[in-house]
Amino acid sequence: MEELLEELLEECGPYTAQGRLADYIPELSKGDVNDLGIYVMRSDGKHYQAGSYNKPFTIQSVIKPILLLLALMDNGTDVVRSHVGVEATGKPFDAINVTDQQLLSDHLNPMVNMGAIAMCTLVKGRDYEERFGRLLELTRQLADNPEIEVDESVYLSEKRTGNKNRALAFLLKSSGIISDDVEEVLDCYFRACSIKVTCKDLAHISYILANRGKRLQTDERLFPSQYARYVNAVLMTCGMYDGSGDFAVKVGVPAKSGVGGGIMAIVPTRMGIGIFSPGLDSKGNSLAGIKLLELFSQRMYLSIF
Numbered sequence: 001m002e003e004l005l006e007e008l009l010e011e012c013g014p015y016t017a018q019g020r021l022a023d024y025i026p027e028l029s030k031g032d033v034n035d036l037g038i039y040v041m042r043s044d045g046k047h048y049q050a051g052s053y054n055k056p057f058t059i060q061s062v063i064k065p066i067l068l069l070l071a072l073m074d075n076g077t078d079v080v081r082s083h084v085g086v087e088a089t090g091k092p093f094d095a096i097n098v099t100d101q102q103l104l105s106d107h108l109n110p111m112v113n114m115g116a117i118a119m120c121t122l123v124k125g126r127d128y129e130e131r132f133g134r135l136l137e138l139t140r141q142l143a144d145n146p147e148i149e150v151d152e153s154v155y156l157s158e159k160r161t162g163n164k165n166r167a168l169a170f171l172l173k174s175s176g177i178i179s180d181d182v183e184e185v186l187d188c189y190f191r192a193c194s195i196k197v198t199c200k201d202l203a204h205i206s207y208i209l210a211n212r213g214k215r216l217q218t219d220e221r222l223f224p225s226q227y228a229r230y231v232n233a234v235l236m237t238c239g240m241y242d243g244s245g246d247f248a249v250k251v252g253v254p255a256k257s258g259v260g261g262g263i264m265a266i267v268p269t270r271m272g273i274g275i276f277s278p279g280l281d282s283k284g285n286s287l288a289g290i291k292l293l294e295l296f297s298q299r300m301y302l303s304i305f
């Protein structure tokens, strides 16, 4: 396996330069487009890694499945479904997804920005500090890494420039889908996107989703298996933005990408995979990261189809 990963990294290295760093969040444009890393955690307890697997980056949209999980744990499936739907939008992650005058919960899904902003209001807590604290704590727990923190400069950079998300949040409020203070909700969302992780953290998180809510070594259950099924199903149809269909054909496993260059891929019952390469394609997915996953999936017969 080590050899395979090194071989694939070499093959995919040239693709990194074809990607573009996300510069709409100014701080993200400071990344190194040449980075490419992978960490694989298998159900037999073995793990394998290569390249920049230990380099920290911000989680960005990969927080959305964790936010969905927490919303499910706090409210159950019926409430979550009535607030944010599950249908793929087929549109970019920050699209103003409204077809008529009226925006409905059914127009949202938990993996696009509007859905994620709405989900922040479903997390339980006395105030937004407590709500965000619970999300950070769950992320640390799933990753089995108590040291995970927020990248303050990325957080401030997005808070300063995130006017599109501000517009989306106001639209949610005007449609009655959220009722809390917009700036407070957005602050929670921006902080959530700025949580700093590595490929190893993402592999640990995705392994628990692959293992239907249980830790590998101890068998400790962190959440009910039905929530893993829910999250994985949503990831399969909407996890890679408007590139989810193409990804399903090429790679064939539930996954979530973020504009920081991270991808977390879940191979049910078999493995958790964390990938990092910050050069993005036109849809906001890690370009070399997808190529790496595509080749890895072919070689290891990972597609669930």
Ligand code: GLU
Residues within 6 Å of the ligand: 059, 060, 061, 062, 093, 094, 113, 158, 165, 193, 257, 258, 259, 260, 284
């Ligand atoms: N913080 C980013 C935004 O809201 C997340 C987008 C992403 O990773 O897809 O624009």
